[in-house]
Amino acid sequence: MIELLKFVGFVVAGVVVPLAVILGVYFGVLPQEIKSVVGTIGTAMAISIIVGFSVWMLWDDIKSGRYSKA
Numbered sequence: 097m098i099e100l101l102k103f104v105g106f107v108v109a110g111v112v113v114p115l116a117v118i119l120g121v122y123f124g125v126l127p128q129e130i131k132s133v134v135g136t137i138g139t140a141m142a143i144s145i146i147v148g149f150s151v152w153m154l155w156d157d158i159k160s161g162r163y164s165k166a
Contacts, residue, residue, distance in 0.1 A: 117134055
């Protein structure tokens, strides 16, 4: 029973809430403050993911010796 509640909570937090926010922004139901917060958080997450994965891939290439002169 606990596993089912954890799963339902995960689905609600990971699928239902973001979908409700996206649909609310799309249809213009949400107030302007929430729209600006969602846009700012989305932009910050996109920047951090792009920069983070780029640095991670570069670090992995450096560790593997891909850029060594040998």
